[in-house]
Amino acid sequence: MSLEIRRKFLLHDNSILKFLTDCGVVFNISEISQFYTKISKNTEVRYRKQNDTYTKTQKSGTGTSCNEITTLCDINEYQSELKNKIGDVLHKTRYHFKLNANDAYIDEYIGELHGLNILQIKFNDELYAVFFKLKQPLLGFVKCDVSAEPKYKNKSLATLNMPDENIDKKLAKSVLEKNDLDISLPKNINISYALKIVLNQNYKNKNYAEISNIFSNFNDVFDTHTSDVFAVNFKKLSNITSSYKNLINSTSHIKNNKKNAQILDFLALAIKAQESNISRYIDENMKFLKDFEMFLDEDSGFYDGKKANQNTLNIVAYTLRTSLVRLRLALKNIDENSKNTSFYKLTDILETINLIDENFGAFFDFKAYLKVIKKTQILLNILRNLSECEICLNACNSLKENEKLSKILILKMHKKRDKLIKTKAKMDKISKKVSNQIKIYYQG
Secondary structure (H helix, E strand, O other), rough: EEEEEEEEEEEEEOOOHHHHHHOOOOOOOEEEEEEEEEOOOOOEEEEOOOOOEEEEEEEOOOOOOOEEEEEEEHHHHHHHHHHHEEEEEEEEEEEEEOOEEEEEEEEEHHHHOOEEEEEEEEEHHHHHHHHHOOOOHHHHHEEEEOOOOOOHHHHHHHHHHOOOOOOHHHHHHHHHHHHOOOOOOOOOOOOHHHHHHHHHHHOOOHHHHHHHHHHHHHHHHHHHHHHHHHHHHHHHHHHHHHHHHHHHEEEHOOOHHHHHHHHHOOEEEEEEEEHHHHHHHHHHOOHHHHHHHHHOOOOOOHHOOOOOOOOOOHHHHHHHHHHHHHHHHHHHHHOOOOOOOHHHHHHHHHHHHHHHHHHHHHOOOHHHHHHHHHHHHHHHHHHHHHHHHHHHHHHHHHOOOOOHHHHHHHHHHHHHHHHHHHHHHHHHHHHHHHHHHHHHHHHH
């Protein structure tokens, strides 16, 4: 085990490289790719490829010094552990040189972190490191000392990306002006600007259920006096449109033949009635939609909630973890004796997880998370089918028609319920794993 003592300085740009080269400094240049498989407040596990050398490093400690154990590994272990990475793979070009007999490194980051340049100086004595002062002319290339700034640690860069990147308002304005709403959002954008883009995207596509979900799960981002009014109206609109979709899909569970004609006609009338309900509600509440459009397009107090200025990744990770905890509790309360209403309580939680994935899924590109999303979509599909079968069964019971079809639907519903119950244990296990892994995104 070795004690690593470093000072870290944020550079204005990479012009220091030309200056040092002109001064006759010869660099040892290497290309580095690295990722983390464990990150906590005081510990980390990092895998690194430096040119053709592969290493595994375990670090513990905070501040300018930390304990470090580095061992060689091979390409197979490196590639195998990629599936367990937390955050992004960092890529940088490292320029190694000597500064007053100390090892010094200039890291020029590549990819999403392009433009970030860091000078690090390694010391053998912690006291000397603490009182070290960089002097001219090198000081002129330095923006500030970031040795004690957690956001400039590599583990933070891997999970949060570029610190202090002033992109929020500019990006939101550009996206909305160009109507380019399919953009991949940066992790470090303020949540208020991120949700402004997401709300516009969903309003454009008439995804009223997702808008309602956003207000339910991110209410601290908005001015509640205004957003509560929109939340109530979008919830009503969401319920009507969801019911309409369920009615349409329910007909797929009934064969189109003479025996089922009366039931299909009954459902067709219900669909038509629900279409009228949607049109009537929109006509009667056109003012609320116009008001919502106005709040979407202007800089107003609408986005002035207590968490409006927080980092998007922090808020999204917290919301995702909260949803996973709620899901695990809800799954524990379901068994073969539960009523269908207990099963349907899972739907809102699963739809929140799905909403996060559709809009922010690129933030959590690791194996366990992808498994959770796959199982979430499977469970949502089961629940939708269960609900659709129940609609058909209720139609049969209302008309007192087709006892054979009723039995088929009941059997189908039992199979759906059994399938969901059998999935419980695996979903609970993988949800727990993801829940533990994403804590670093808002606690680290």
